[in-house]
Amino acid sequence: MTTAPDSANNEFVDFWNEILVPKFINYKHILVDGLTQHSEAIFPTLSVKEGDTVLDVGCGFGDTAIKLARLVGPSGRVLGVDCCDAFMEFGIKEASEEGLENISFVNGDVLFMPFEPEYDFVFSRFGTMFFSNPVAAMRNIRKAMKPGATLTHIVWRTPADNPWLNLPKEIVLQFLPPPGEDAQTCGPGPFSMANQEMVTGMMKSAGYEEIRFERVDAPVLVGRTVEDAINFQLALGPAGEVFREAGAEAEEKRAQIEVALAAAIGDQTQHSDGIVMDSSSWVISAVNPT
Numbered sequence: 001m002t003t004a005p006d007s008a009n010n011e012f013v014d015f016w017n018e019i020l021v022p023k024f025i026n027y028k029h030i031l032v033d034g035l036t037q038h039s040e041a042i043f044p045t046l047s048v049k050e051g052d053t054v055l056d057v058g059c060g061f062g063d064t065a066i067k068l069a070r071l072v073g074p075s076g077r078v079l080g081v082d083c084c085d086a087f088m089e090f091g092i093k094e095a096s097e098e099g100l101e102n103i104s105f106v107n108g109d110v111l112f113m114p115f116e117p118e119y120d121f122v123f124s125r126f127g128t129m130f131f132s133n134p135v136a137a138m139r140n141i142r143k144a145m146k147p148g149a150t151l152t153h154i155v156w157r158t159p160a161d162n163p164w165l166n167l168p169k170e171i172v173l174q175f176l177p178p179p180g181e182d183a184q185t186c187g188p189g190p191f192s193m194a195n196q197e198m199v200t201g202m203m204k205s206a207g208y209e210e211i212r213f214e215r216v217d218a219p220v221l222v223g224r225t226v227e228d229a230i231n232f233q234l235a236l237g238p239a240g241e242v243f244r245e246a247g248a249e250a251e252e253k254r255a256q257i258e259v260a261l262a263a264a265i266g267d268q269t270q271h272s273d274g275i276v277m278d279s280s281s282w283v284i285s286a287v288n289p290t
């Protein structure tokens with residue numbers, strides 16, 4: 001793994017590394033399994049072929065970068081980019097165990113990476129919603145794309161379409177105040193690209209053309225057990241943010257909140273591998289003009 005130069009102190013990147021990394025690693029089984037439903041649905045349709053060069057933006061644990069490396073084969077190449085080494089260590093280990101030689105990972109803030117136009121395809125699963133300046137980041141990503149190359153990124157649709165994140169938040173808000181203006185965050189947040197019109201404008205400003213949206217609805221795993229799901233919700237996502245920001249008050253009310261969450265989560269569908277809830281994403285594709 002190498003480290004790309006980055007030209008700014010980014011409080012969001014610090015937040016990912018300092019606060020979210022240990023929590024994401026704790027709940028990797030939920031995050032990777034859950035998010036996979038949204039990429040599996042569209043992987044067979046991606047405009048990626050053998051021999052392509054591919055960039056995976058905000059690649060996290062690296063599972064999609066590895067799938068892309070298998071797709072492009074030994075004559076192609078994949079670069080996974082993320083601002084957290086601790087996530088990419090998982091991808092590096094998995095790629096090495098599988099003997100994949102066409103994949104590498106680099107640590108950097110996508111906003112400031114010195115990209116060259118060398119990629120046929122850029123992918124991101126839930127990695128584009130957290131940039132401090134989304135238009136500047138999307139413009140910088142475009143610099144990595146060859147003329148005519150496609151970017152496909154997956155983002156969450158609205159909170160109402162994502163009860164797996166929204167219902168627990170509403171429950172926690174029955175007990176605790178909403179996060180204040182100065183709340184510490186990981187960036188604009190999971191629903192920051194839910195609005196089609198706004199994202200289309202943003203991507204046009206960043207220079208993309210042929211911007212298309214496809215809706216994907218899929219059940220996501222929220223925990224192996226009710227207890228696992230409650231712990232996950234109070235650690236991460238919008239409910240986790242309310243809980244974290246409320247500090248001592250949250251800990252005082254933890255028992256009551258857990259009872260309320262257990263009632264709501266216990267009502268959800270149970271599968272053999274755990275509890276699932278509804279979720280919904282946009283698969284957004286756009287082209288770098290020739």
Ligand SMILES: C[S@@+](CC[C@H](N)C(=O)[O-])C[C@H]1O[C@@H](n2cnc3c(N)ncnc32)[C@H](O)[C@@H]1O
Pocket residue numbers: 013016031032035057058059060061062081082083084087108109110111124125126127128130131132187
């Ligand atoms: C919700 S996670 C998605 C991870 C992975 N793509 C997946 O689907 O499992 C968002 C990822 O974006 C990364 N990220 C956030 N802001 C970033 C930035 N400015 N530059 C590079 N990576 C960033 C985070 O470290 C995190 O791994």
